[in-house]
Amino acid sequence: MERKNVESLFAHARDINALIIGDLMLDEYLWGRAERISPEAPVQVLDVTREEIRIGGAGNVANNLVALGCRVSVASVVGGDENGTILLHAFSGKGVDVSAVFEDPLRTTSRKTRVVAANQQIVRIDRESRDPIGADYEQKIVGYLREQGDRFNVILVSDYLKGVLTPSLLAAVIAFARERKIPVVVDPKGSDYAKYRGATLLTPNRKEAETASDIAIRDEEGLCRAGARLLEAADLTALVITRSEEGMSLFLRDGGVVHIPTFAREVFDVTGAGDTVLAVLGLALAGGVGFADAARLANVAAGIAVGKVGTSTVSPAEIVGSLGFQHGDSDTKIKNLDVLAGIIEAEKARGRRIVFTNGCFDLLHVGHVKYLQKAKSFGDVLVLGLNSDASVRRLKGEKRPLIGEAERAHILAALDCIDYVVIFDEDTPLRLIETLKPAVLVKGGDYTPEGVVGKDVVESYGGRIELVTFVDGRSTTNIIDKILRAYGDE
Numbered sequence: 001m002e003r004k005n006v007e008s009l010f011a012h013a014r015d016i017n018a019l020i021i022g023d024l025m026l027d028e029y030l031w032g033r034a035e036r037i038s039p040e041a042p043v044q045v046l047d048v049t050r051e052e053i054r055i056g057g058a059g060n061v062a063n064n065l066v067a068l069g070c071r072v073s074v075a076s077v078v079g080g081d082e083n084g085t086i087l088l089h090a091f092s093g094k095g096v097d098v099s100a101v102f103e104d105p106l107r108t109t110s111r112k113t114r115v116v117a118a119n120q121q122i123v124r125i126d127r128e129s130r131d132p133i134g135a136d137y138e139q140k141i142v143g144y145l146r147e148q149g150d151r152f153n154v155i156l157v158s159d160y161l162k163g164v165l166t167p168s169l170l171a172a173v174i175a176f177a178r179e180r181k182i183p184v185v186v187d188p189k190g191s192d193y194a195k196y197r198g199a200t201l202l203t204p205n206r207k208e209a210e211t212a213s214d215i216a217i218r219d220e221e222g223l224c225r226a227g228a229r230l231l232e233a234a235d236l237t238a239l240v241i242t243r244s245e246e247g248m249s250l251f252l253r254d255g256g257v258v259h260i261p262t263f264a265r266e267v268f269d270v271t272g273a274g275d276t277v278l279a280v281l282g283l284a285l286a287g288g289v290g291f292a293d294a295a296r297l298a299n300v301a302a303g304i305a306v307g308k309v310g311t312s313t314v315s316p317a318e319i320v321g322s323l324g325f326q327h328g329d330s331d332t333k334i335k336n337l338d339v340l341a342g343i344i345e346a347e348k349a350r351g352r353r354i355v356f357t358n359g360c361f362d363l364l365h366v367g368h369v370k371y372l373q374k375a376k377s378f379g380d381v382l383v384l385g386l387n388s389d390a391s392v393r394r395l396k397g398e399k400r401p402l403i404g405e406a407e408r409a410h411i412l413a414a415l416d417c418i419d420y421v422v423i424f425d426e427d428t429p430l431r432l433i434e435t436l437k438p439a440v441l442v443k444g445g446d447y448t449p450e451g452v453v454g455k456d457v458v459e460s461y462g463g464r465i466e467l468v469t470f471v472d473g474r475s476t477t478n479i480i481d482k483i484l485r486a487y488g489d490e
Contacts, residue, residue, distance in 0.1 A: 001293035013069030022058030024160030025110030031157035034117035058158035064279035068311035073097035080105035154286035217272030227251035330413035356438035358385030376417040
């Protein structure tokens with residue numbers, strides 16, 4: 001997935017309404033030093049230096065989605081106890097809708113206490129209820145879904161086997177979502193995946209996939225057999241098996257398989273990495289991203305998450321910064337218009353003069369470079385509008401361009417004089433000019449001022465037009481003719 005499209009996905013995350021259904025819990029951390037043995041028993045003594053309480057379980061999925069910029073609602077059941085109150089208060093502080101989190105006075109809200117020394121867990125203490133919720137609470141969640149469900153773009157199911165996600169509740173949620181074509185992404189638990197039947201996507205880890213499929217995953221053949229069995233058993237559209245240091249494998253209903261390698265990272269804690277994967281997959285699918293690119297994005301996010309201690313979130317900036325494209329430097333300059341518009345507004349707020357020019361720039365030559373260097377001299381920030389391949393074909397014929405839009409964009413972005421490149425599919429850059437409102441609009445000297453598209457727009461707010469003459473004899477057509485003369489008979 002190209003960096004510019006990832007940036008656009010996150011820019012529109014605020015438009016995504018996500019519902020999380022699942023088991024909520026508190027994650028308590030006691031941090032300290034374990035440098036001596038107790039005289040009372042052969043155990044370590046922890047000198048506590050710091051204490052922290054975080055939202056865990058399905059709540060950590062909510063945390064991740066909030067960090068990614070989504071609007072988030074949670075449906076669950078907690079105990080009528082102090083821990084339940086802490087959870088609800090913490091959610092309110094993050095702007096999460098908890099109107100479908102119901103209190104059951106007979107339940108104990110899950111609280112997991114982790115004792116940590118030297119960035120390693122020493123022991124974990126669990127206090128919780130695991131009994132299934134009652135039918136009345138199931139109906140409360142289903143009733144909420146029927147009243148509010150049409151506003152959600154994705155439903156995420158986070159199952160920790162603590163009793164909230166009963167088979168009947170899961171069936172009702174999945175049936176509702178399928179009827180309305182809302183993707184349902186599930187982080188499953190247990191050995192019976194029939195209860196998730198009809199979900200869009202499941203995200204088991206390798207051990208969970210082995211248990212549920214009853215197939216040992218020792219090699220690629222076993223992995224593919226397990227994936228195929230789980231796809232069929234749960235009637236899924238897709239399945240992602242996370243494989244720790246080996247990355248992820250995506251299995252599609254049509255038989256397609258995509259293996260996604262991981263990125264080398266120092267691993268501090270895998271706690272909550274599955275929540276991060278669930279959140280990013282949900283955001284991506286809700287944003288219209290295909291399964292393969294969604295899985296690749298989730299893989300990057302998981303790599304960041306395991307480099308942190310505890311149930312941590314991952315930010316859009318961290319994901320974008322870790323994409324690791326081959327042409328990282330030029331990649332940072334290539335933007336979609338929705339993202340670029342915000343960047344340009346910030347540049348203007350800093351008092352910087354925006355210059356805009358456009359063209360096909362097929363077979364970059366010295367005439368292009370001189371032209372662009374001159375264009376940059378008229379201001380502080382040079383934005384280049386680049387005709388897409390389809391646009392070039394309409395303007396110059398079916399044999400053009402010689403170089404595809406992605407390659408042209410990277411070549412141009414590598415020039416120091418260019419600050420940003422934005423690809424447009426229209427025949428003219430008028431929409432770009434109207435959106436970006438540059439102070440200076442630059443075109444080639446073969447134009448007259450009256451013939452420059454966008455002239456009236458730019459001059460309407462006090463901008464100006466600059467015409468720059470290309471270097472004589474330098475053109476893509478001349479280069480093509482020279483190549484044909486030299487090699488046409490070979």
